[in-house]
Amino acid sequence: MTSPQQPIVLARDVVKRFGDHTVLDRVSFAVDPSQVVVIIGPSGSGKSTLLRCCNALEVPEAGSITICDTVLVKDGVVIPDRALNALRMQVGMVFQSFNLFPHLSVLDNITVGPRTLRKVPRAEAEAAARALLEKVGLAEKADAYPGTLSGGQKQRVAIARALAMKPRVMLFDEPTSALDPELVGEVLQVMKTLAREGMTMLIVTHEMGFAREVADVVMVMDGGRIIEQGPPEQIFGAPSNPRTRSFLDAVISRT
Amino acid sequence: MDLDFTPVWEGWRELGHGALVTIEVTSASLLLGCAIGLLIGIARLEPKRRLIYGAASAYVTCIRGTPLLVQLFLLFFGLPQFNILLPAFFCGVLGLGLYSGAYVSEIVRGAIQSIDRGQMEAARSLGMSYVQAMRIIIIPQAVVRMIPPLGNEFIALIKNSALVSLLTITDLMHEGQKIISVSYRSLEVYLAVAAIYLLLTSTTNFILRRIETRLRAGGLVQ
Numbered sequence: 417m418t419s420p421q422q423p424i425v426l427a428r429d430v431v432k433r434f435g436d437h438t439v440l441d442r443v444s445f446a447v448d449p450s451q452v453v454v455i456i457g458p459s460g461s462g463k464s465t466l467l468r469c470c471n472a473l474e475v476p477e478a479g480s481i482t483i484c485d486t487v488l489v490k491d492g493v494v495i496p497d498r499a500l501n502a503l504r505m506q507v508g509m510v511f512q513s514f515n516l517f518p519h520l521s522v523l524d525n526i527t528v529g530p531r532t533l534r535k536v537p538r539a540e541a542e543a544a545a546r547a548l549l550e551k552v553g554l555a556e557k558a559d560a561y562p563g564t565l566s567g568g569q570k571q572r573v574a575i576a577r578a579l580a581m582k583p584r585v586m587l588f589d590e591p592t593s594a595l596d597p598e599l600v601g602e603v604l605q606v607m608k609t610l611a612r613e614g615m616t617m618l619i620v621t622h623e624m625g626f627a628r629e630v631a632d633v634v635m636v637m638d639g640g641r642i643i644e645q646g647p648p649e650q651i652f653g654a655p656s657n658p659r660t661r662s663f664l665d666a667v668i669s670r671t
Numbered sequence: 672m673d674l675d676f677t678p679v680w681e682g683w684r685e686l687g688h689g690a691l692v693t694i695e696v697t698s699a700s701l702l703l704g705c706a707i708g709l710l711i712g713i714a715r716l717e718p719k720r721r722l723i724y725g726a727a728s729a730y731v732t733c734i735r736g737t738p739l740l741v742q743l744f745l746l747f748f749g750l751p752q753f754n755i756l757l758p759a760f761f762c763g764v765l766g767l768g769l770y771s772g773a774y775v776s777e778i779v780r781g782a783i784q785s786i787d788r789g790q791m792e793a794a795r796s797l798g799m800s801y802v803q804a805m806r807i808i809i810i811p812q813a814v815v816r817m818i819p820p821l822g823n824e825f826i827a828l829i830k831n832s833a834l835v836s837l838l839t840i841t842d843l844m845h846e847g848q849k850i851i852s853v854s855y856r857s858l859e860v861y862l863a864v865a866a867i868y869l870l871l872t873s874t875t876n877f878i879l880r881r882i883e884t885r886l887r888a889g890g891l892v893q
Binding site for chain 1: 787792797798807811812
Protein backbone atom coordinates (compact mmCIF):
# COMPACT_ATOMS: atom_id res chain seq x y z
CA MET A 417 0.00 0.00 0.00
CA THR A 418 1.95 3.01 -1.22
CA SER A 419 0.65 6.49 -0.70
CA PRO A 420 2.07 9.77 -1.84
CA GLN A 421 0.79 11.38 1.36
CA GLN A 422 2.14 11.04 4.86
CA PRO A 423 0.34 8.45 6.96
CA ILE A 424 -2.30 9.88 9.31
CA VAL A 425 -1.22 7.56 12.13
CA LEU A 426 2.36 6.40 12.37
CA ALA A 427 3.45 4.24 15.30
CA ARG A 428 7.08 3.25 15.75
CA ASP A 429 8.28 0.62 18.23
CA VAL A 430 5.56 1.40 20.75
CA VAL A 431 6.11 -0.24 24.13
CA LYS A 432 3.54 -0.19 26.93
CA ARG A 433 3.84 -1.96 30.25
CA PHE A 434 1.38 -2.35 33.10
CA GLY A 435 3.66 -3.22 36.01
CA ASP A 436 5.73 -6.22 34.97
CA HIS A 437 3.38 -7.11 32.15
CA THR A 438 4.39 -5.91 28.69
CA VAL A 439 1.13 -5.16 26.89
CA LEU A 440 2.66 -3.70 23.74
CA ASP A 441 6.01 -5.04 22.63
CA ARG A 442 7.62 -2.73 20.03
CA VAL A 443 4.56 -2.29 17.83
CA SER A 444 4.89 -0.37 14.56
CA PHE A 445 2.24 0.36 11.99
CA ALA A 446 0.85 3.12 9.77
CA VAL A 447 -2.61 4.21 8.72
CA ASP A 448 -2.74 6.10 5.41
CA PRO A 449 -5.39 8.71 4.57
CA SER A 450 -8.80 7.16 3.80
CA GLN A 451 -7.57 3.77 4.87
CA VAL A 452 -9.61 1.48 7.10
CA VAL A 453 -7.36 -0.55 9.35
CA VAL A 454 -8.96 -3.23 11.50
CA ILE A 455 -7.15 -4.73 14.48
CA ILE A 456 -8.20 -8.23 15.52
CA GLY A 457 -6.78 -10.70 17.98
CA PRO A 458 -7.54 -12.58 21.19
CA SER A 459 -8.51 -10.63 24.29
CA GLY A 460 -5.50 -9.42 26.24
CA SER A 461 -3.43 -9.18 23.08
CA GLY A 462 -3.07 -5.38 23.48
CA LYS A 463 -5.52 -4.22 20.77
CA SER A 464 -7.43 -1.72 22.88
CA THR A 465 -4.29 -0.47 24.59
CA LEU A 466 -2.71 0.19 21.21
CA LEU A 467 -5.77 2.12 20.08
CA ARG A 468 -5.87 4.12 23.33
CA CYS A 469 -2.22 5.03 22.88
CA CYS A 470 -3.18 6.73 19.62
CA ASN A 471 -4.85 9.60 21.48
CA ALA A 472 -2.73 9.36 24.62
CA LEU A 473 -5.41 7.88 26.86
CA GLU A 474 -2.59 5.46 27.58
CA VAL A 475 0.98 6.67 27.48
CA PRO A 476 3.51 4.27 25.98
CA GLU A 477 6.85 4.03 27.79
CA ALA A 478 8.91 3.89 24.61
CA GLY A 479 8.58 4.42 20.89
CA SER A 480 6.70 7.20 19.16
CA ILE A 481 3.26 7.89 17.74
CA THR A 482 2.72 10.59 15.15
CA ILE A 483 -0.79 11.75 14.28
CA CYS A 484 -1.44 14.06 11.33
CA ASP A 485 2.27 14.96 11.14
CA THR A 486 2.36 15.95 14.80
CA VAL A 487 4.33 13.88 17.28
CA LEU A 488 1.84 12.84 19.97
CA VAL A 489 4.18 10.91 22.21
CA LYS A 490 7.84 10.06 22.02
CA ASP A 491 9.94 8.04 24.47
CA GLY A 492 7.27 8.19 27.16
CA VAL A 493 6.69 11.94 26.93
CA VAL A 494 3.36 13.28 25.74
CA ILE A 495 3.26 16.69 24.03
CA PRO A 496 2.15 19.61 26.27
CA ASP A 497 -1.53 19.74 27.22
CA ARG A 498 -2.43 22.57 24.88
CA ALA A 499 -1.01 20.82 21.82
CA LEU A 500 -2.46 17.53 23.02
CA ASN A 501 -5.97 18.99 23.22
CA ALA A 502 -5.62 20.51 19.76
CA LEU A 503 -4.45 17.18 18.37
CA ARG A 504 -7.24 15.25 20.06
CA MET A 505 -9.76 17.48 18.28
CA GLN A 506 -8.57 15.88 15.07
CA VAL A 507 -8.89 12.34 16.39
CA GLY A 508 -12.40 11.00 16.93
CA MET A 509 -12.76 8.31 19.59
CA VAL A 510 -15.63 5.84 19.94
CA PHE A 511 -15.69 3.71 23.10
CA GLN A 512 -17.03 0.27 23.80
CA SER A 513 -19.22 1.64 26.58
CA PHE A 514 -20.35 4.71 24.56
CA ASN A 515 -19.53 7.20 27.32
CA LEU A 516 -22.26 9.61 26.28
CA PHE A 517 -22.78 12.50 28.68
CA PRO A 518 -25.97 11.49 30.56
CA HIS A 519 -26.78 15.01 31.77
CA LEU A 520 -26.88 16.44 28.24
CA SER A 521 -29.48 15.87 25.53
CA VAL A 522 -28.43 14.04 22.39
CA LEU A 523 -28.12 17.35 20.57
CA ASP A 524 -25.99 18.85 23.35
CA ASN A 525 -23.81 15.74 23.46
CA ILE A 526 -22.95 16.39 19.84
CA THR A 527 -22.63 20.17 20.00
CA VAL A 528 -20.71 20.50 23.28
CA GLY A 529 -17.39 19.78 21.57
CA PRO A 530 -17.71 22.13 18.57
CA ARG A 531 -19.25 24.88 20.71
CA THR A 532 -16.74 24.89 23.55
CA LEU A 533 -13.62 23.87 21.64
CA ARG A 534 -14.07 25.18 18.13
CA LYS A 535 -16.20 28.17 19.20
CA VAL A 536 -18.86 27.32 16.63
CA PRO A 537 -22.02 29.44 17.22
CA ARG A 538 -24.93 27.50 18.72
CA ALA A 539 -27.24 27.68 15.68
CA GLU A 540 -24.52 26.52 13.33
CA ALA A 541 -23.40 23.71 15.65
CA GLU A 542 -26.97 22.51 16.09
CA ALA A 543 -27.66 22.51 12.37
CA ALA A 544 -24.51 20.44 11.82
CA ALA A 545 -25.51 18.11 14.68
CA ARG A 546 -28.97 17.57 13.20
CA ALA A 547 -27.40 16.72 9.86
CA LEU A 548 -25.14 14.18 11.60
CA LEU A 549 -28.12 12.69 13.45
CA GLU A 550 -29.88 12.36 10.12
CA LYS A 551 -26.85 10.54 8.81
CA VAL A 552 -26.81 8.02 11.67
CA GLY A 553 -30.58 7.60 11.39
CA LEU A 554 -31.54 9.30 14.66
CA ALA A 555 -32.94 12.65 13.55
CA GLU A 556 -35.96 12.25 15.82
CA LYS A 557 -33.82 11.71 18.93
CA ALA A 558 -32.22 15.16 19.03
CA ASP A 559 -33.99 16.17 22.25
CA ALA A 560 -33.85 12.77 23.95
CA TYR A 561 -31.47 12.01 26.81
CA PRO A 562 -28.95 9.18 26.49
CA GLY A 563 -30.66 7.21 29.27
CA THR A 564 -33.71 6.67 27.05
CA LEU A 565 -31.77 5.24 24.08
CA SER A 566 -30.93 1.64 23.21
CA GLY A 567 -27.29 0.59 23.07
CA GLY A 568 -27.19 0.76 19.29
CA GLN A 569 -28.71 4.23 19.33
CA LYS A 570 -26.23 5.38 21.99
CA GLN A 571 -23.30 4.18 19.94
CA ARG A 572 -24.60 5.94 16.84
CA VAL A 573 -24.92 9.17 18.83
CA ALA A 574 -21.38 8.63 20.11
CA ILE A 575 -20.17 8.33 16.51
CA ALA A 576 -22.03 11.53 15.60
CA ARG A 577 -20.45 13.26 18.62
CA ALA A 578 -16.98 12.31 17.43
CA LEU A 579 -17.74 13.29 13.83
CA ALA A 580 -18.99 16.72 14.93
CA MET A 581 -15.39 17.72 15.63
CA LYS A 582 -14.59 17.03 11.95
CA PRO A 583 -11.77 14.64 12.84
CA ARG A 584 -9.18 13.50 10.34
CA VAL A 585 -9.12 10.00 11.79
CA MET A 586 -11.61 7.95 13.80
CA LEU A 587 -10.60 5.40 16.43
CA PHE A 588 -13.12 2.71 17.33
CA ASP A 589 -12.51 0.65 20.48
CA GLU A 590 -14.70 -2.45 20.17
CA PRO A 591 -17.72 -0.33 19.25
CA THR A 592 -20.19 -3.22 19.12
CA SER A 593 -18.92 -5.42 21.95
CA ALA A 594 -21.36 -4.01 24.52
CA LEU A 595 -24.37 -4.32 22.24
CA ASP A 596 -27.14 -6.90 22.06
CA PRO A 597 -26.58 -8.99 18.92
CA GLU A 598 -29.60 -7.55 17.09
CA LEU A 599 -28.25 -3.99 17.53
CA VAL A 600 -24.77 -4.62 16.13
CA GLY A 601 -25.87 -4.27 12.51
CA GLU A 602 -27.10 -0.68 12.78
CA VAL A 603 -23.77 0.50 14.19
CA LEU A 604 -21.70 -1.39 11.63
CA GLN A 605 -23.89 0.10 8.90
CA VAL A 606 -22.97 3.62 10.00
CA MET A 607 -19.29 2.66 10.09
CA LYS A 608 -19.51 1.20 6.58
CA THR A 609 -20.99 4.44 5.30
CA LEU A 610 -18.11 6.36 6.89
CA ALA A 611 -15.57 4.03 5.30
CA ARG A 612 -17.20 4.48 1.91
CA GLU A 613 -17.00 8.26 2.30
CA GLY A 614 -13.26 8.00 2.74
CA MET A 615 -12.93 8.51 6.50
CA THR A 616 -9.61 7.25 7.85
CA MET A 617 -10.43 4.66 10.49
CA LEU A 618 -8.58 2.48 12.99
CA ILE A 619 -10.92 -0.12 14.40
CA VAL A 620 -10.57 -2.74 17.12
CA THR A 621 -13.33 -5.28 16.69
CA HIS A 622 -14.42 -8.91 16.98
CA GLU A 623 -16.78 -8.59 14.01
CA MET A 624 -14.92 -10.71 11.46
CA GLY A 625 -17.53 -10.32 8.74
CA PHE A 626 -17.24 -6.55 9.03
CA ALA A 627 -13.43 -6.69 8.98
CA ARG A 628 -13.51 -8.83 5.87
CA GLU A 629 -15.91 -6.52 4.08
CA VAL A 630 -14.65 -3.07 5.07
CA ALA A 631 -10.97 -3.28 5.99
CA ASP A 632 -8.19 -2.27 3.67
CA VAL A 633 -5.69 -3.74 6.08
CA VAL A 634 -6.24 -6.27 8.84
CA MET A 635 -3.68 -6.41 11.65
CA VAL A 636 -3.63 -9.48 13.87
CA MET A 637 -2.29 -8.95 17.38
CA ASP A 638 -1.19 -11.54 19.88
CA GLY A 639 0.92 -11.16 23.00
CA GLY A 640 1.46 -7.44 22.45
CA ARG A 641 2.80 -7.79 18.93
CA ILE A 642 1.37 -7.51 15.47
CA ILE A 643 1.90 -11.07 14.29
CA GLU A 644 0.49 -10.62 10.84
CA GLN A 645 -0.99 -7.91 8.67
CA GLY A 646 -2.34 -7.69 5.18
CA PRO A 647 -5.46 -7.32 3.08
CA PRO A 648 -8.50 -9.18 4.47
CA GLU A 649 -8.50 -11.77 1.69
CA GLN A 650 -5.03 -12.82 2.73
CA ILE A 651 -5.64 -12.79 6.49
CA PHE A 652 -8.96 -14.60 6.34
CA GLY A 653 -8.23 -16.70 3.25
CA ALA A 654 -4.66 -17.82 3.70
CA PRO A 655 -3.20 -16.72 7.04
CA SER A 656 0.50 -17.44 7.17
CA ASN A 657 0.93 -17.37 10.95
CA PRO A 658 -0.37 -20.49 12.72
CA ARG A 659 -1.53 -18.37 15.67
CA THR A 660 -3.67 -16.29 13.31
CA ARG A 661 -5.16 -19.51 12.02
CA SER A 662 -6.01 -20.88 15.45
CA PHE A 663 -7.48 -17.52 16.53
CA LEU A 664 -9.65 -17.30 13.41
CA ASP A 665 -10.71 -20.95 13.77
CA ALA A 666 -11.79 -20.30 17.35
CA VAL A 667 -13.67 -17.11 16.49
CA ILE A 668 -15.30 -18.22 13.28
CA SER A 669 -16.42 -21.67 14.43
CA ARG A 670 -18.14 -19.98 17.35
CA THR A 671 -20.40 -17.88 15.13
CA MET B 672 -45.85 18.29 88.12
CA ASP B 673 -47.54 21.05 86.23
CA LEU B 674 -46.33 22.48 82.97
CA ASP B 675 -46.71 26.16 82.30
CA PHE B 676 -46.13 27.20 78.70
CA THR B 677 -47.08 30.85 79.28
CA PRO B 678 -43.45 32.08 78.92
CA VAL B 679 -43.27 30.34 75.53
CA TRP B 680 -46.44 32.03 74.27
CA GLU B 681 -45.34 35.37 75.66
CA GLY B 682 -41.92 35.00 74.08
CA TRP B 683 -43.05 33.86 70.61
CA ARG B 684 -41.69 37.00 68.97
CA GLU B 685 -38.23 36.41 70.42
CA LEU B 686 -38.30 32.72 69.53
CA GLY B 687 -39.44 33.58 66.00
CA HIS B 688 -36.61 36.07 65.67
CA GLY B 689 -34.19 33.47 67.01
CA ALA B 690 -35.42 30.93 64.46
CA LEU B 691 -34.82 33.45 61.68
CA VAL B 692 -31.28 34.08 62.93
CA THR B 693 -30.70 30.31 63.04
CA ILE B 694 -31.86 30.05 59.42
CA GLU B 695 -29.59 32.94 58.44
CA VAL B 696 -26.53 31.53 60.20
CA THR B 697 -27.14 28.05 58.82
CA SER B 698 -27.77 29.18 55.24
CA ALA B 699 -24.74 31.45 55.16
CA SER B 700 -22.48 28.78 56.63
CA LEU B 701 -23.83 26.16 54.24
CA LEU B 702 -22.95 28.42 51.30
CA LEU B 703 -19.49 28.99 52.74
CA GLY B 704 -19.17 25.28 53.51
CA CYS B 705 -20.12 24.35 49.95
CA ALA B 706 -17.57 26.75 48.47
CA ILE B 707 -14.81 25.47 50.77
CA GLY B 708 -15.96 21.88 50.31
CA LEU B 709 -15.83 22.14 46.53
CA LEU B 710 -12.26 23.48 46.58
CA ILE B 711 -11.00 21.06 49.23
CA GLY B 712 -12.83 18.13 47.64
CA ILE B 713 -11.25 18.81 44.24
CA ALA B 714 -7.86 19.33 45.88
CA ARG B 715 -8.14 15.85 47.39
CA LEU B 716 -8.93 14.11 44.09
CA GLU B 717 -5.35 13.55 43.06
CA PRO B 718 -2.87 12.30 45.71
CA LYS B 719 -0.05 12.77 43.18
CA ARG B 720 -0.26 16.56 43.55
CA ARG B 721 1.35 16.19 46.94
CA LEU B 722 1.36 19.77 48.25
CA ILE B 723 -2.27 20.55 47.42
CA TYR B 724 -3.44 17.11 48.47
CA GLY B 725 -1.46 17.24 51.71
CA ALA B 726 -2.69 20.71 52.69
CA ALA B 727 -6.30 19.83 51.96
CA SER B 728 -6.03 16.55 53.86
CA ALA B 729 -4.48 18.31 56.87
CA TYR B 730 -7.41 20.73 56.88
CA VAL B 731 -9.97 17.93 56.84
CA THR B 732 -8.11 16.01 59.57
CA CYS B 733 -7.86 19.02 61.90
CA ILE B 734 -11.44 20.17 61.44
CA ARG B 735 -12.98 16.73 61.75
CA GLY B 736 -10.72 15.76 64.62
CA THR B 737 -11.51 18.64 66.98
CA PRO B 738 -14.79 19.74 68.59
CA LEU B 739 -16.78 22.40 66.77
CA LEU B 740 -17.19 24.27 70.05
CA VAL B 741 -13.42 24.55 70.47
CA GLN B 742 -13.10 25.84 66.90
CA LEU B 743 -15.80 28.46 67.49
CA PHE B 744 -14.15 29.60 70.76
CA LEU B 745 -10.76 29.82 69.04
CA LEU B 746 -12.24 32.21 66.49
CA PHE B 747 -14.29 34.24 68.93
CA PHE B 748 -12.16 34.28 72.08
CA GLY B 749 -8.76 33.26 70.69
CA LEU B 750 -8.25 35.62 67.76
CA PRO B 751 -8.77 38.82 69.81
CA GLN B 752 -5.36 38.10 71.40
CA PHE B 753 -3.93 39.09 68.01
CA ASN B 754 -6.25 42.06 67.97
CA ILE B 755 -8.41 40.32 65.41
CA LEU B 756 -11.93 41.15 66.56
CA LEU B 757 -14.53 39.59 64.33
CA PRO B 758 -18.25 40.33 64.73
CA ALA B 759 -20.04 37.47 66.49
CA PHE B 760 -22.29 36.67 63.52
CA PHE B 761 -19.27 36.58 61.20
CA CYS B 762 -17.41 34.30 63.63
CA GLY B 763 -20.35 31.95 63.85
CA VAL B 764 -20.75 31.70 60.09
CA LEU B 765 -17.00 31.34 59.57
CA GLY B 766 -16.70 28.65 62.23
CA LEU B 767 -19.67 26.64 61.01
CA GLY B 768 -18.64 27.14 57.37
CA LEU B 769 -15.08 25.93 57.98
CA TYR B 770 -16.43 22.98 59.92
CA SER B 771 -19.05 22.09 57.35
CA GLY B 772 -16.57 22.55 54.51
CA ALA B 773 -14.52 19.60 55.74
CA TYR B 774 -17.56 17.33 55.61
CA VAL B 775 -18.83 18.76 52.32
CA SER B 776 -15.39 18.16 50.79
CA GLU B 777 -15.79 14.45 51.41
CA ILE B 778 -19.23 14.56 49.79
CA VAL B 779 -17.77 16.42 46.80
CA ARG B 780 -14.84 14.05 46.46
CA GLY B 781 -17.04 10.97 46.75
CA ALA B 782 -19.53 12.28 44.18
CA ILE B 783 -16.84 13.22 41.67
CA GLN B 784 -15.07 9.89 42.09
CA SER B 785 -18.35 8.05 41.59
CA ILE B 786 -18.65 9.45 38.06
CA ASP B 787 -17.57 6.82 35.55
CA ARG B 788 -13.96 7.20 34.40
CA GLY B 789 -15.20 6.97 30.81
CA GLN B 790 -16.82 10.40 31.16
CA MET B 791 -13.46 12.08 31.70
CA GLU B 792 -11.92 9.99 28.91
CA ALA B 793 -14.69 10.93 26.48
CA ALA B 794 -14.42 14.62 27.35
CA ARG B 795 -10.61 14.65 27.04
CA SER B 796 -10.84 12.68 23.78
CA LEU B 797 -12.96 15.46 22.29
CA GLY B 798 -10.08 17.80 23.07
CA MET B 799 -11.27 19.35 26.33
CA SER B 800 -8.72 20.35 28.95
CA TYR B 801 -8.94 18.80 32.43
CA VAL B 802 -10.58 21.97 33.75
CA GLN B 803 -13.11 22.14 30.92
CA ALA B 804 -13.97 18.46 31.36
CA MET B 805 -14.47 19.00 35.10
CA ARG B 806 -16.60 22.11 34.65
CA ILE B 807 -18.77 20.99 31.73
CA ILE B 808 -18.99 17.22 32.12
CA ILE B 809 -17.97 15.89 35.53
CA ILE B 810 -19.11 18.42 38.13
CA PRO B 811 -22.65 18.93 36.74
CA GLN B 812 -23.18 15.17 37.04
CA ALA B 813 -21.53 15.00 40.45
CA VAL B 814 -23.67 17.84 41.84
CA VAL B 815 -26.82 15.79 41.31
CA ARG B 816 -25.32 12.96 43.34
CA MET B 817 -24.27 15.38 46.07
CA ILE B 818 -27.79 16.53 46.84
CA PRO B 819 -28.94 13.71 49.17
CA PRO B 820 -25.77 13.74 51.34
CA LEU B 821 -25.71 17.55 51.27
CA GLY B 822 -29.23 17.43 52.69
CA ASN B 823 -27.97 15.43 55.65
CA GLU B 824 -25.15 17.90 56.07
CA PHE B 825 -27.58 20.82 56.01
CA ILE B 826 -29.69 19.21 58.73
CA ALA B 827 -26.61 18.51 60.85
CA LEU B 828 -25.62 22.12 60.37
CA ILE B 829 -28.99 23.42 61.59
CA LYS B 830 -28.56 21.46 64.81
CA ASN B 831 -24.88 22.32 65.24
CA SER B 832 -25.72 26.00 64.81
CA ALA B 833 -27.16 25.98 68.35
CA LEU B 834 -23.53 26.25 69.53
CA VAL B 835 -23.22 29.78 68.15
CA SER B 836 -25.58 30.92 70.93
CA LEU B 837 -22.42 30.76 73.07
CA LEU B 838 -20.86 33.47 70.88
CA THR B 839 -23.63 35.91 71.92
CA ILE B 840 -25.44 35.40 68.63
CA THR B 841 -29.17 35.69 69.31
CA ASP B 842 -30.21 32.51 67.53
CA LEU B 843 -33.07 30.23 68.52
CA MET B 844 -31.12 28.59 71.35
CA HIS B 845 -29.96 31.94 72.70
CA GLU B 846 -33.48 33.41 72.68
CA GLY B 847 -34.74 30.32 74.48
CA GLN B 848 -32.13 30.70 77.17
CA LYS B 849 -32.98 34.36 77.63
CA ILE B 850 -36.62 33.42 78.25
CA ILE B 851 -35.53 30.74 80.73
CA SER B 852 -33.32 33.19 82.59
CA VAL B 853 -36.34 35.27 83.52
CA SER B 854 -39.07 32.62 83.73
CA TYR B 855 -37.13 29.61 85.13
CA ARG B 856 -39.29 27.37 82.94
CA SER B 857 -36.46 25.28 81.47
CA LEU B 858 -38.44 22.21 80.49
CA GLU B 859 -41.22 24.06 78.71
CA VAL B 860 -38.93 26.47 76.85
CA TYR B 861 -36.39 23.82 75.81
CA LEU B 862 -39.29 21.66 74.61
CA ALA B 863 -40.52 24.58 72.51
CA VAL B 864 -37.00 25.24 71.20
CA ALA B 865 -36.62 21.54 70.32
CA ALA B 866 -39.97 21.63 68.52
CA ILE B 867 -38.90 24.61 66.43
CA TYR B 868 -35.58 22.91 65.52
CA LEU B 869 -37.58 19.83 64.57
CA LEU B 870 -39.81 21.98 62.38
CA LEU B 871 -36.76 23.51 60.67
CA THR B 872 -35.05 20.18 60.06
CA SER B 873 -38.16 18.36 58.85
CA THR B 874 -39.06 21.23 56.50
CA THR B 875 -35.55 21.07 55.08
CA ASN B 876 -35.85 17.33 54.75
CA PHE B 877 -39.19 17.67 52.97
CA ILE B 878 -37.85 20.22 50.47
CA LEU B 879 -34.79 18.08 49.74
CA ARG B 880 -36.96 15.01 49.15
CA ARG B 881 -38.98 17.02 46.64
CA ILE B 882 -35.84 18.14 44.80
CA GLU B 883 -34.55 14.59 44.70
CA THR B 884 -37.86 13.27 43.34
CA ARG B 885 -37.80 15.92 40.63
CA LEU B 886 -34.24 15.01 39.65
CA ARG B 887 -35.12 11.33 39.58
CA ALA B 888 -38.13 12.03 37.38
CA GLY B 889 -35.81 13.98 35.05
CA GLY B 890 -33.65 10.87 34.80
CA LEU B 891 -30.63 12.66 36.23
CA VAL B 892 -30.24 10.38 39.23
CA GLN B 893 -29.85 6.68 38.55
